[in-house]
Amino acid sequence: MSPTQRTNHSDTRKRLLEATEWLFIESGYEAMSLRHITARAGANLAAVNYHFGSKEALVQELLSLRLDRLNRERLQLLSACEQQRPEELDAAVVLAMLFVPAFRLSHGGTSGPAFMRLLGRVYSDPSPFIRGYLQEHYRSISGRFFEAFARALPALPRSELGLRLHFALKALSGMLAGEDMQQLTASISKGETINDxxxxxxxxxxxxxxxxxxxxxxxxxxxxxxxxxxxxxTANASIEPTSEPDHGRHDTPAAQHWIREGSPVS
Structure with missing residues (x-):
């Protein structure tokens, strides 16, 4: 194979991975087809078969590229913190150890700002394939962090801790996967420059x-x-709704976002 051919093969592989990442972030695993991937990458099915063999193998390669380094760094940070301050790891610190490496990686590498959205999608995607991949490849890190949370919250029964972690991380992951991360950051910063x-x-x-x-x-x-x-x-009463007086209320951007996206009456 000539140098030009090797370059072309490398470029095709890279384009397929980038297309898969973008489509996975936007629509999730189940809605993403090989036809969509190849169309976005400007490639064909033969290229997918040559470089990866299947959609499943392609997605596994993407997840390995993005998550393996992240989880190694998470474990290293957890070990370092446990050695330096074993009695001072509260729940907020353990949460920080999950997300500090992710924020740092989001500022560099090939994925850049999309990295946080990818993480949000990975942890919120309901596909059995994605759930199975995470359980198979990252069970050990999940166990390490679960024990860290258990030490930080000794009064919580383990079953209750598992339930709360599920909801907490799902909530944060769902937010990260959304398109409005930049808007949310702007609301948090209130127009000021803030660091990570x-x-x-x-x-x-x-x-x-x-x-x-x-x-x-x-x-x-x-x-x-x-x-x-x-x-x-009130549900049994047939009363026509009336508009509420404004009372001079002026909602903040964050409140407007919650009302627009998360109102229980929407």
Missing amino acids: AELLARLISLISPILTAPFGSPEQIKVIEQVLQLDDS
């Missing part, structure tokens, strides 16, 4: 209460029961 530490601290402050909040008290449960009863009564 400040941004991460703010994001973690939004997520960590999921892990640290106390169990619902009898008083809280009673109030929720009252709300449920009120909902039953």
Whole structure:
């Protein structure tokens, strides 16, 4: 094979990986077909078969390229922190150890800013193939971090910790996978320049209460029961909705985003 042919083969392989990454971020594993990948990469199915063999192998190669280094660095950081401050690792610090390497890698390499969106998609994609890949290849790191969280939150039963971690990381991953990360960053910064530490601290402050909040008290449960009863009564009433007075309220951009994207009445 001539140098020119080797270059062409290398370029085709790179284009296929880049196209796969973009399509995976945008639509997820199940909605992404080889036809979509080859069309975006300007290649053909024969090229996929030559370089990877299948869609599954292509996606596995992409995930390995993006996640292997990240998870090595996460484990190294966890080990270093455990040695330096074993008694001081609270839940927020453990969360930071998950995301600090990711933020650093998002500023360099071939993926750049798309790296965080890729992570968000990986951890929120419901495909059995993606879930199986993560369990098979990264179970050890999940176990290490679970034990770190368990030490940081000793009062939580392990089953409750697992449930809370599931919701906390899903919430953060779903946000990272969205198109509005830049808008969210702008809302957090309030127009000021902030560094990664400040941004991460703010994001973690939004997520960590999921892990640290106390169990619902009898008083809280009673109030929720009252709300449920009120909902039953109002649902049965055929009252035309009326517009609320503004009362001079001016929502912040973050509040406007929540109302637009996450309102329970949307």
